[in-house]
Amino acid sequence: MQMNDPALWTARFRAVREHTLALAAPLSDEDCGAQSMPDASPVKWHLAHTTWFFETFILEAMEADFAPFHAAFRVLFNSYYNGVGEKHPRPQRGLLTRPSMAQVRAYRANVDERIAALIGGPLDGATRMRLGGLLTLGLQHEQQHQELILTDVKHLLAQNGLCPEYLDVPLPRLAPAPALAWQRFDGGVAAIGYDGDGFCFDNELPRHRQFIEPFELASRLVTNGEYLAFIEAGGYREAGLWLAEGWDWVCTQGLAHPLYWRRDEAGNWCEFTLAGLQPLDPARPLTHVALFEADAYAHWAGARLPTEAEWEFAAASAGAVPAAPLARTHAGTSAAASPASLAGAGSAAGQDALSVPHPGGAPEEDALQQMFGACWQWTSSSYTPYPGFRPAAGAIGEYNGKFMVNQYVLRGSSCATPAGHARASYRNFFPAGARWQFTGIRLAR
C-alpha cells in the first residue's frame, strides 16, 4: 500500500475516524459510558482505545517530540497488549466516568491532528512505508471497533426495560426468502489465505494449500422462520441435537431462543433491534446465535456447519465479494451524522446495521447469496494458525495470534461491518458461546 499521496491518506484517515464519531452521534454521554458485560465495552472506551492505538503505535514511535496526551491513558485504554504494560481491568471499563466524553473527543481531535501532521510532514521513504502500514492497520482496527460499537450498544440497550432504540427509523419487512438451494463444490487441493496486494491481517497468511473433500454449501443463510421451526420442534429440549458442552450451556443458562428474541404479552415473537423492539420477521436471516445453537440447528436440519476452508473456497469459486464501499456508504453521511440531520437525510452511519442484503433478488437460484453484509457465519473450524504463521514482532504481534485457542472462526461479514472492511479470506473469531455479535448460520453438507 503506497503513501504517495498524503492528501489522499489524510482524507481516508479522517473519513474512517469521522465515521466512528458518527456512530456515536445518536447516543448520549450516559449511553456512551455504560458497559453491559465484561465482553462488551463502553462506546467511550472504544472511541478512546482506537485513538490510543494510533497514539501508542504511531505517534510514540514516529513523532519527534512525542509526549502523551495524558500519561494515564496509556493504562486506561490499553485493551490487551501486555507488551505495552499495565491495563485497566476489562470488566471495569464502565466505571471510567472520567475522562469525560468531552475529554475523549478532545483526545481524538488531538491525536487526529498529530497524525495528519505526520502524514503531511517530511518523511524518508522507509519511514513513510512504515507509517503507511501502521496507518492501514490502525484504520482496519478502528473499523473492527466500529462494528463492536454497534454490537455493544445493542447489548446495552437490550438490558433496559424501556427497549430504547439506537435509531428511530422504520425497519422494513422483507419479502419471503427463496427456497434454500445447495451449491456443489468439487474441492481438491485449494489455496487458502489472502492473495492480493491490499491489506490483510496476519492471521490470513501465509497462503497455503489445503485438501478439501467435495461438499455442498447452502445458497443463503438460515432465516428466523426456519429457526423458529427448530424451536417449535423442541430443539432446545432435545439433548441429542447438541454438543455436550452446548447442552450444559443451554441447561445452565436456561436458554430457549436466540439472544434478542422475546415474546410480547400476547405471546407473539419479537426481536430487539437497533430500531427497538420489532415483530419477528420470518424472512430475515437469523442472527445472534452461538456456535452451539448453530451446530444444533444444523444437526436438526440434517446438515452441518462448513469448515472455514470450505467457505473460503466456495467464496473464491463463486466470485463472492463484499459490496463495494460506494454501494453501502451514503454520500455525505459523515458530514450529516448528527441525530437531527439523520432523520432528515434518511440515512445514518449506523443504519446499515438495520439492513441486510436480501437473497430474494434477481440472481439464479443456486448462486451463493448473503456471503457478506448480513451475518457473520459460524464455521466448525477452531481458530488456529495457518502453517508458517508468524505474528509481527513486538506488542503489535499480540493483535491476533495469542487468541488462537478455544475460539471458532466466522466468515463473511455482517450488516454492522463497515463497508470495505471484509474480504473472502477474512477470519473473524469468537468463543462457541458468544451471541452478542451479528452471528448467523450457513449450512453445509
Add this chain to the structure above:
Amino acid sequence: MQMNDPALWTARFRAVREHTLALAAPLSDEDCGAQSMPDASPVKWHLAHTTWFFETFILEAMEADFAPFHAAFRVLFNSYYNGVGEKHPRPQRGLLTRPSMAQVRAYRANVDERIAALIGGPLDGATRMRLGGLLTLGLQHEQQHQELILTDVKHLLAQNGLCPEYLDVPLPRLAPAPALAWQRFDGGVAAIGYDGDGFCFDNELPRHRQFIEPFELASRLVTNGEYLAFIEAGGYREAGLWLAEGWDWVCTQGLAHPLYWRRDEAGNWCEFTLAGLQPLDPARPLTHVALFEADAYAHWAGARLPTEAEWEFAAASAGAVPAAPLARTHAGTSAAASPASLAGAGSAAGQDALSVPHPGGAPEEDALQQMFGACWQWTSSSYTPYPGFRPAAGAIGEYNGKFMVNQYVLRGSSCATPAGHARASYRNFFPAGARWQFTGIRLAR
C-alpha cells in the same frame, strides 16, 4: 408532627429535595450513571428512586386522578419492595442509561409539583395527618439516600486510576487528637428506644427496658494514627486477633488496610477522599473499616466494641446530641450548588462530608466526643427487632424489619449524614464486611 402550616411543609419538602440535587451538582451525567458494585447505586438511580418513593407511597395513594409519570418507572426504581411488584435487578442499575439525567430531573420536578399541590390542596384532617406522616418518612428516606449518594460516588471515583475529586477543595490537616480517655457508666435497667414526639423509624420502637452491666466507653473515636500502629504491629497477619469469619475474609480478599488507604510511590500512606487522594492524616478519625476490622482492632487494643444499648445509654446519659441543622448547613448553599460557585462560596452541599467534628476542642477531657458527625460507629449488636416491634402494614412495612438478620448496628452519624437526620436512638445497619460507608470505631470495655 403537625401539618398545620402547608407553606412550612412545602418549604421543608423543597429544601430536602433541592439538597439532593445540590449533592449531584458537582457531577457529570456520566458520573451519575455509573454503578461501581452491586451494593452501590448510581446517583441518577438515587435521584429517581427517592422520587419514586413519593410517587408510589403518596401520590398513588392520595392523588385523585393519579397517573404515573412513566409506567415503567414503577419497576425501574423500586428498590426492594416486594409488595409493590417487580424490580429492576439491583446489580444492573448502572445499565439504565435511559431514562437520561434530564428525564430524571424532569421526573423529580413533576413529582415535586404534584406533592406541593397535594400539600397546598384541600384535605380532611385524617388525610392531612396521613400525608404528614408519609411526607416525613419520604424526607427521612431521602436523607438516607443523600448519605448514600456521597458514599457511592466516593466508591465509584475510587475505582478510577485518575483519582478524581468530587469536590476540589482543600482538606485541612487536623491538630493531634487528645489522649483517649474512658468514661464510666454504671448501667442498670435502662430505657432503650426512641422517646419523644418527633420522627423516628419503626426499628427504634418500642421503647423498652434492657439491663446494662457497668461499662466504660472511649471518649473519642479511634484515629488513623492509632489504626496505623495496629497495621504496623502486624494486625492483618495475626489470625488470633480476628473473628474466624473475619480472618477468612482478610485472607480470601488479601486485605491489609482500610478500604481507601493506599501507598504512594514513595511508600507513604495516602487516603482517597471526596477531595481526591490526600496524605493520610493521623489525627483524623479512622473510617471505612468493616466490623471485622473494628473487632480485630478492639481485640488488639485490649478492649471491645460497645453494644448498641451501651452506646445509646451513654449518649443519653451524657446528653450527646447531633449538631443542630443550623450549625452544619450553610445559608444559601443550595442556591449556590453549581461547581463553579462552590469554589467561590467555600461551601457546598457535599462539603460536610469532608469535615469532621474534631475532638480536640475545649471540653473537659472525659466527655464523650464525636458521637455524631464523624463516623458511624460499629457495635457488637446484631440488628434485631426490639421486644414488641411491629412493622407498618403494607409494602412500607418492608422498610426496615425484613433486614433484621446478619446485619450489625452502627450508632451515631457520619460527616456525610444530613444535618438534622440523626439522633441517639437511630439504628443504622450493615453487614459485617461492609466498608464503603463512613464507618469507624469507638472502643468500650
Add this chain to the structure above:
Amino acid sequence: MQMNDPALWTARFRAVREHTLALAAPLSDEDCGAQSMPDASPVKWHLAHTTWFFETFILEAMEADFAPFHAAFRVLFNSYYNGVGEKHPRPQRGLLTRPSMAQVRAYRANVDERIAALIGGPLDGATRMRLGGLLTLGLQHEQQHQELILTDVKHLLAQNGLCPEYLDVPLPRLAPAPALAWQRFDGGVAAIGYDGDGFCFDNELPRHRQFIEPFELASRLVTNGEYLAFIEAGGYREAGLWLAEGWDWVCTQGLAHPLYWRRDEAGNWCEFTLAGLQPLDPARPLTHVALFEADAYAHWAGARLPTEAEWEFAAASAGAVPAAPLARTHAGTSAAASPASLAGAGSAAGQDALSVPHPGGAPEEDALQQMFGACWQWTSSSYTPYPGFRPAAGAIGEYNGKFMVNQYVLRGSSCATPAGHARASYRNFFPAGARWQFTGIRLAR
C-alpha cells in the same frame, strides 16, 4: 470437678470414647471416608479429630516424653485452631483415604491408652486439677462430635439415590400431638448464664443480668403437620413472610420444603431419616429447617422466635432439664454396638437419634415440653459474647469466641445429642441458612 478417683475417670473416659466408636459401627469404611459438603466431615475425620484433641491439648502438654503418634496428623486433623498451626483444607477432608480407618482406630487406641496411663499415673495436685479440666473439655468436645457424626452421616446418605439406612430399625408412628398452648412468663431482671459447679463451655459465662419483657412460649415444638399447612398455604412463595436474605436464599436455591422432605412417585410426602425413607409423620416435631424457615413460619403463624434469654429464663422457671443419662442410654449398649448385635439388642448407640420425647404424655397441658431431646430450637438471638466474656488463653481459647459473628443461637438439645451433654444454659450456634442439624421451631409471642 474433682479427679479424686482415677478409676472413675478412666471409666468415664472410656465410656465416651467407646460410644463414639459405637456410632460408627453400622457404617462401612467407605461410609466413614466420604464428605458430602464442606460443612460436614467424614466420620473417620471425626474419629481422628477428637483423638487429636486429646493428643494435642493433653498428651503434648502433660506427657513426659511426648512423641506424636504420627507427625502429619497434627495438620491433617486440626479443625480450626490457628494457634496449633497449619490445617488440612476443610473441603478436602473426604480425600484423606489415608490414613485408613484401621489406622485411625489404632490412633484412637494408642491415645486412649496413653490418656489412661496419665490418669492413673502419679500427678501433683495442680496438674491433676488441670488434667481434669482438659479431660472434661475433651469429652464434651467428643460428645459434640458424636452429634455431628449422626448429622453428617445423615446428610451423606441422603445424597445417595439408594436411600440407604444408617440403622435398619422400625420408626414408630407417633400419636397426634396435643394442642399447642402458650405458657406465660413475667420476665424482669433475670440471671442468664451457667450457674452451678459442673462443666459448662466458656460461652455460657459469665452469668449476668438481662431484662426480659413479659412473653409467652409455646408448650411444644412445631410439628411436621403444622409446617405442612404452612407449605400448602404457599409459605415458600410469599415474599412478605420472609426476611429479605431468607427470600433470596429461597429463590436462589429454589427451596420449597425442609431439607429431607421428598415426595414419592404417588405425590405423598416422605422424610429421609436415619432409618431410611419414611412416610412423613405429621405428629413428629419438624426438623432440619433453617433459621430463615423458622422465622417465616413464625411470621405466618402470627408469632415469633424466642430470644435465647427468654428460652433460658423459661427453662429455668419451669425447671426444665434434660433427661438423665440413665433414661436415654441403654445399659450394655456400647459393648454390643456391632451392627449384628444391634438388631438383636433392639437398641443402638445411634438409635436415640430416631426417637424423640413425645409431648403427648401425662403432664398438664401448659407445661413446657420437648425443651430437650427432640430438636435444637432456633432463637432470634445472634451469637454474641456475654458481658465480661473471656476466652481461655492459648489455642483452646479459639474453641468458641471466634465464631461470634453471623451465627444464631439454638437452645435445648436434639435426639442426636448424647445423654448428659445438654443443659438449660447451653448455647449451640449455626448460620441462618444451616439445615443439616436437627433444628426445629418453638414459637414465642
Add this chain to the structure above:
Amino acid sequence: MQMNDPALWTARFRAVREHTLALAAPLSDEDCGAQSMPDASPVKWHLAHTTWFFETFILEAMEADFAPFHAAFRVLFNSYYNGVGEKHPRPQRGLLTRPSMAQVRAYRANVDERIAALIGGPLDGATRMRLGGLLTLGLQHEQQHQELILTDVKHLLAQNGLCPEYLDVPLPRLAPAPALAWQRFDGGVAAIGYDGDGFCFDNELPRHRQFIEPFELASRLVTNGEYLAFIEAGGYREAGLWLAEGWDWVCTQGLAHPLYWRRDEAGNWCEFTLAGLQPLDPARPLTHVALFEADAYAHWAGARLPTEAEWEFAAASAGAVPAAPLARTHAGTSAAASPASLAGAGSAAGQDALSVPHPGGAPEEDALQQMFGACWQWTSSSYTPYPGFRPAAGAIGEYNGKFMVNQYVLRGSSCATPAGHARASYRNFFPAGARWQFTGIRLAR
C-alpha cells in the same frame, strides 16, 4: 472382527476385565471410593460404569430375559449417555458409599458371567456379528477407563499430605536423554484416519485426504530437564510466551510448574508419582502439563506443536507402532507390586505406568522415538469431526461426537495406556487446561 471362536472371545473378555480389577488391587475400599475433583471419578465408579456399559449396551439389548442387576444402577453408573436417561451428578460420584466395593465386585462378577453365557450360547450369525462389535467396543471402553483409574488415583493420592504410593516399587533413574534431533517430512496429500480391518473408534473415520505442508518433528519428547530450563528462564512469568487464555489461566491459578512438581524443604525439585514422591529426574519425559504450557514451552523453544495430521503422517511414514502387549509387561518386575495377589501373579497391572520407553537406546539418532508408551502428546488441532464423520445411531453415538468442541487432540499413548490399546490414528482429547492425564510435549517446526 470375527466371533468364530467363543472360547477365544471369552478369554479375551476375561483378561481385560481382570486387568481392571488388578489395577484396583493395591487400593483399599476407602481409596476406591473417593473423588478428588469433578473431572476425576472414584475407582469404584470406574469398576461399576464399565460393567454398566456391558449390561446396558449388550445384555439389555441381547439377553432373552434381561433383568437389571440393580434397577438404580442404570442411573448411578451412567456417565454421559442422555439417550439412556437420567444420570447421577458427576461431581457427586464420590458420595456413593453405597453400593459398597463388595457389591460392585458382585455386580462385575454377575455381568461377566452373563456376558460369558451370551458368548458361549447359541446365536445366529448376524447377532453374533453384532455381539462381536459391541464386545470389542466395550473392551476398548474398559481399557480407556483402565488408564483413567491410574490418572484419577494419582490425582487423589496427590491431594494427601502423606504422599502415599500407589505402588511401593523403586523408580529407576534414567540415563540422560539423547540430543533432540529434527526429522523432516515432505508432506503432500496424505491419507488420514484409520486404515485396517481391526477396531477403531468412530472418530478415526472416515479415512480422508489432507494436504500437509513440509514440516519437521522432534525425535523425542521434551524432558523434565528441558522444561526446568524454561521455568528457570522465567517462562511462567513472561506473558508474551502464552496464549491469552493460557496467561489468564496461569495468573488466576498462580501456576509456576507442572501439576505434580514440588520443592522439598531443601528447595530441590521433586515429582509426585504413582511410586510416591521422588526426586525430579531430568531425563524423564515431562508429563502432566496442559496444552497452554505445551504451547508456551514450544514458543519459548522457537518451535510449535504439531497438528494431529502431521503427527499421524509422521507416525505412518516412520512406521511407528505401539509396542506389542508382550513387550510391555515385564516378567518378574512385579515382585514388589503390592498385595499378595499381584506378587503371586508375577506381574503388576499398574506398574507399566511407572516405566517409560527410554529414547536413549540403540536406534539411529534421527528416528522418531517415544511416539507411544510415554506420554500423550498435545497437538495444536482442535477435536473436530473428519469430513463425512457419522456417529453410530442411538445412545452409543454419544460416545465421541458430542465432545467435538473446545477440546484438543492428543496423539500417541502414555505409560498408563493398556498394551494393545493405542494406534497411530488414535485420537485422544482433553480441554486445553487439563493436566491430570499423562500429557507431554513433542515439538514440531
